[in-house]
Amino acid sequence: MPGRWNLLILALCLSFVVVQSSCPRGYSLSRRQCIDDDECAEDEDDPEYIGPCGEHAVCYNTIGSFYCQCQEGFISSTNTKNFSANSSATCQDVNECVENPGLCGPNAKCFNTIPHYSCICGDGFQTTSGVESFHDGDNVTCRDMNECEDENVCGENARCINTPGSYHCVCNAGYGLESGRSNFSGGQELCKVSIPDKCLIDKTICGNGTCHRGAAGHYCACHSGFTNYGNNQSRCTALDCDVFKAHLTEEFPVARDLVTLLKNGCRALTESEDPTELDGGDIMARLLSLIDELLSGKPFKDNRKVSTFLDLVENTLGLIGPFITPPGTTRSTTHTELELLVHMGADAPQGPVTLSSKQARLGIQLETAAGDLSNYPGFTTVSLLSYANLNDSADGFFSGMKPKAKQRFRINSKVVTVTVSNRNTSHLNESVRLTLYHLNQTNENNHTCVFWNSSEGGGTWSDSGCSVLESNSEYTVCSCTHLSSFAVLMALYEMEDKFELQLITWIGLSLSLICLFICILTFSLIRSIQSPRTSIHLHLCISLFIAVLIFLAGISRTESEVGCSVVAGLLHFFYLAAFCWMCLEGIQLFRMVVLVFNTNFKTLYMMAGGYGVPALIVGISALANPKGYGTERYCWLNLNSIWSFFGPACVIIFVNIVFFLITVWKLAQKFSSLNPDLDNLQKIKAFTITAVAQLCVLGTMWIFGCFQFEEGTIAMSYLFTIFGSLQGVMLFVMHCLFSKQVREEYGNILSRCCAPRKKSYSEFSSSYSSRAQASKSTRDTGESHI
Known part of the structure; x- marks a missing residue:
């Protein structure tokens, strides 16, 4: 028995060893089961135990194993997120201040700590929440401490x-x-x-005033007509209050209240009174509001009004400049952009300064703006004011310019006004640099820098004292030795009245009149060819006939402004009507050849499209710009309104070209199918003649007219003159001579007029009936005569 118990105990021990040795790594045997070991468990007996991952790391237990991650604010030396304890990785502190230099924001310093960082405001600043330190994301910033x-x-x-x-x-x-x-x-x-008593040291310290010594130093009492703008220690300078006279309100009654306020405030300054009425910010707001009101209406179109307007603006800015809080202000309204720089102090400022707006940029030396230092008033102001649409009111006044032959001018920038505190700006010792951006970009190097001269002929643009430093398609840089209101002019060149062009025009238009008159008789009197399509031909010819007749009779009759405007309006209407009938011509041809419709336009719809659309366009154009009809040389649209004609014309031409290309393509297919034995030369000849003729009828020669606004387009001028003047002849050849049926009718008419004997009534009736039936058949099938 004892031997058996020993054997049993030995077997149990061996089985335990076998089971224990069968648990994998990371597990331990408990009650004959393999249980996961928690390698991350803390040692309660050793409070300094740091775990298997080392310092600044967190241990994460997994089934049968574990892994390590660095704490927030640390990063592993191997730049991996997870690592094992048996690796060489260690957790190192992250220096957030180096990794992100702008982490703490402006006026704050970043200090790295372990494991994080802290932001502390710099000297003279404190946190908005009152805390001593903060972190990014705490919604805390550093603001200036007002030590005063x-x-x-x-x-x-x-x-x-x-x-x-x-x-x-x-x-x-x-x-x-x-x-x-x-x-x-x-x-x-x-x-x-x-x-020391400065009144005794410098007897001219007050200029045009009396120097007095007070408890706080000297002060100046200005003589009548002089002021130091409320700064009693500044030199007294002259101030002309007569610039705010009643004539300003005569030109602009809405400026009455502002002029009265400026006049009273100016008088208070020159009489050594307290200028309580001169609130610089309030007057500036009133001035900009007045400018918006004046420029939101119709253009002045009067050079005296432009001069009065600019004088009021310049004098007002010069008066209120010293009453604006330094360093100045920037304001923008519907029609203005203003930047005003103000410097206060006994010492005059020095160095360059730049003021800018969306349409202009000014570069000036502060010494130039301050003026004579021996009479320095104690402040310096510089302002740049640009207007949204004053160029519309000031355009056209170029009597101060000396244009070349066939040259005229147009404003190509916003008008800007430059003012400084220096009262003597008629001739500056150092020129100012002004950059003006173009309204219309062009590659032509034909820009001129100008200023508004109010003293010549009521007001005009002049280039005296201004020169161009640089000019490209986007802007022009001007250099001027005086200050005023400035702009950039673009030179335009009118087409020369060459005798050859005039001769071509008169001969071509005369032939067109004859041919159009024959076309009108043909389409209105010969019943056998009448159809909706010939109705379009008829009205196209009528529109062109009237337009050509008015052109020949009244294009140069500019003696009467009203009569010239009427001629320009009629030409605008009838040429647009011709284009609309051309469009209907193209649509009808497209329907006949491509869609093969037997239905036709209703007469009411044709009339609405042919005459109603141009009447609507002319009406809107005349209401929007009534001054756009008539120029100095011709009774036609001026440049501001020319696109009310060329815009619709270009749209119609584009539509017709699309229809034309589709029609030619379909015609080419029909030529191939109807004449399979026709060789390539005959095919090309057939639809090329058709294509060229149809292109001319649809008015694409008017494209050449778009190139008549610059110098050096003489070739385009000849092309436009030849094709435009002979359009009536082309219509006659296209729709009459190329039509077999019309030629037959012409032959019958000539034979009846020239034959020695007359046909019997029955013979004439029979032939006429057969022709009418053939004509009806042609109209019903919708085939083109071309």
């Missing part, structure tokens, strides 16, 4: 001026610093040295 709010920060006899992140102190008038510096920080120095 602390009581007596600068001591006695000084005033505090806050700056971003700091401040400085400036001594009051009559006091200064022993070091001679102009400013100091609180606690460093005190303003205790009394300034």
Whole structure:
């Protein structure tokens, strides 16, 4: 028995060893089962135990194993997210301040910590929430601390001026610093040295005023007609209040209140009164509102009104400039863009400055804007004001220009006004640089820099004192030795009245009149060819006939402005009507050849399309721009209204070309199917003649008229003159001579007129009946005569 128990115990031990040895790595035997080991479990007996992953790492247990990840703010040395304990990876701190330099935002410093970072505001700044440190995403920023709010920060006899992140102190008038510096920080120095009596040292310190010594230093009492703009320590300068006279309100009654306010405020300044009525910001808002009201109406078209308008703007800006808070302001309204720079101080500013708007850019030296330093008023202002549509009112006044032969001008930029505090700007020691962007971009190098001269003939554009430094398709850079209102002019060249062109025009139009008259008789009197399509031919010929007749009779009759406008309106209507009938011609041809419709246009629809559409276009154009009819040389549309003709004409031409290409393609297919034995030369000849003729009928020769607005287009001028003047002849050849049926009718008419004997009534009736039946058959099938 004892031996058996020993054997049993030995077997149990062996089975335990076998089971225990069968658990894989990461598991341990518990009650004869393999249970996962938690390698990440903490050792409660050892509080300093850091775990299998090392410092700054987090252990994550898995079934049969585990893995490690670095804590937030750390990264593994192998740049992997997960790693094992037996790897060489360690967790290193991430320096967020180096990785993201702008992490803390402006006016704050970033300090790296383990494991994170902290943001601390710089000197002179504090957090918006009051906390000492913050992180990105806390919605906290650093704002400037106003040190000047602390009581007596600068001591006695000084005033505090806050700056971003700091401040400085400036001594009051009559006091200064022993070091001679102009400013100091609180606690460093005190303003205790009394300034000597400047009235005795410099007897001209007040200019046109009397110098007095006060407790805080000297002050100036200006003489009548002079002012120092409320700054008693500044030099007194002359101020002309007569510029705000009643004639301003005579030209522009809506400016009455503003002119009265400016006049009263100006008088208060020159009489050493308190200018309480001169609120710079309020007057500027009123001025810009007045400009919007004036420019939102009809263009002035009067050079005296333009001069009065610009004088009012320039004088107002010059008066209110010193009352705008430094460093200035930028404002934009419906019709204006204004940038105003203001500098205050006893010392005149120096160096270049740039002002800009969407349509212009100004470069000027501040010394130029300040003017004579011996009479410096204690402030410097520079303003750039651009107008949205003043160019419409000021266009056309070019008596101050000297154009070349056949040259005329048009404004090609926004009008801008430049003002400075310097009162003497008629001849500057250093020129200003002004960049003006073009309204219409062109590659032609034909731009001129000009200014508005109010003193010549009531007002005109002049290029005196201005030159072009650079010019391309987008902008022109101007250099001017004086200041005023400026613009850029584009030179346009009128087509020369060559005798050859005039001769071609008169001969061609005369032939066209004869041919169109024959066409009108043909389509209206010969009943055998009458159909909806010949009705389109008839009205096309009538429109062109009337247009050509009016052209020959009245195109150059510019003596009467009203009569010339009527001629231009009639030409606009009848030429547009011709284009509309051309469009109906193309649509009808397309329906006949491509769609093979036997139905025709209703007469009412044809009349609405042929005459109603052009009447509508002319009516809208005349209401929108009544001054667009008639030019100085011809009774035709001017450049501002020319596209009310060429726009619809180009649309119709494009539509007709599309129909034309489809029609020619279908005709080519029909030629092949109807004449399979016709060789290639005959095919090409057949539909090429048809194509050219139809292209001419549809008016594509008018495309050459789009090139008549620049110099150097003489070839286009000849092409346009030849094709345009002979359009009536082409219609006659196309629709009469090329039509077999019309030729037969012409032959019958000639034979009846020239034959020695007359046909019997029955013979004539029989032949006429057969022709009428043939004609009816042709109309019903809808085939083209071409």
